[in-house]
Amino acid sequence: MKNFVSPKTIEELCEALKQKDNNTFVISGGTDLIIHFNKKEIYDYNIIDITKLEEFKKINETENEITIGSCVTMTQLENSLLINKYIPALVDSAYNLGSQQIRNRATIGGNVANASQSGDTLPVLFSYDANIEIINSTGKRRIDKIENVVEGLEKNNLDSDEVITKIIIKKSSSKSAFSKVGSRKAVTISKINCCAKINISEDLIIYKANIYLGAVGPKPIKAKLIEEKLLYKNIKNINHEDLHEAVYMQIENAIPNRSSKHYKKIAAEGLIEDILNKLRR
């Protein structure tokens, strides 16, 4: 007999997690999980549907932090003034993800838990050094860094009785932007994506840079070489010749044995240029 529960409270969620077996899946938007069921021809499973938990659907602000419930959808992110103010790259990444139908359904917690190598919100959350709040079946909550939660290649490091409750990001005055390249313009999976979070002084000098590239490894990688090239430069006056070497080396180091590296070097250069243009605005 299949079991399907939609907990409405944390107590009900914990109860469901206590009963959870190896054949029980936690579902949120479903835009990845149901396709996975079809591809793997999985037809007999139990479900814990977390989309009825109101706590998981809210974006909140505290004095120092922005908290995003795990079931907040891409459409909600795209339309949130709070996210636009403090994490503009997250608006960028949500805006460009899937189609209207998918954005209305896909959730940020699902994007993290699914841990796809081309997950679009991931480089943004990595750049912002996001913390992930997780609850287990006993109701105990813990906080871990995004890079520890996402293993990559559709694997996460959550225990089997754990669920992501929210994403926590420190407020900052950083500017950020996200860009991606896919095989077509819309409704496309990233072949490569990138988020840059930078701080600029009053005289337009970049004094902090946190850049992550996605889809060039199991999970987003920190683009140190590119960061170094940008540091202490005037954002209006960046030498593209100089950047060219750094971008190519960064991709070469990340995927030396992949035939896609040639394409991704050129694509990454375009992405960085696109992002710098957004950041100059």
Place this chain on the structure above:
Amino acid sequence: MELKLKVNYKNVKINIDPTKRLIDFLREDLNLTGVKEGCSEGECGACTIILNEEAVTSCTILAGQVDGCEIITIEGLEQSGELDVIQKSFIENGAIQCGFCTPGMILSCKALLLKNPNPTEDEIKRAIEGNLCRCTGYNKIVKAVKDITVKEV
């Protein structure tokens, strides 16, 4: 599981397997065959329905997840024998070729117009990005929606 929801403005109470996909529940249990199955992975938009006023692909949702929700399918747009203005505009503009994408396409447009009665051409294009028409009828579809925006939705 006993599922209670509103489909096309009518209350429905039915015992079903909650792990069935929403598209299968609508087609098989409620006989709403205007919901078309195309790619089965949320990319083609043929199975689009309006769930709580938002366009979604019914092939990526489980039936058990829509308990207590409101759903509109293409069958729900016609009221008392009168077609919805979007349906009329699609007909008037010849925005239908083979017709397979039409229910999903119309529902994506309907969801857009419910939120934004005066969309720009770019907003219309963005709203139907997730609906594939392999007859390449996009121009007429965009025109059909633009025609409505000057009338009443």
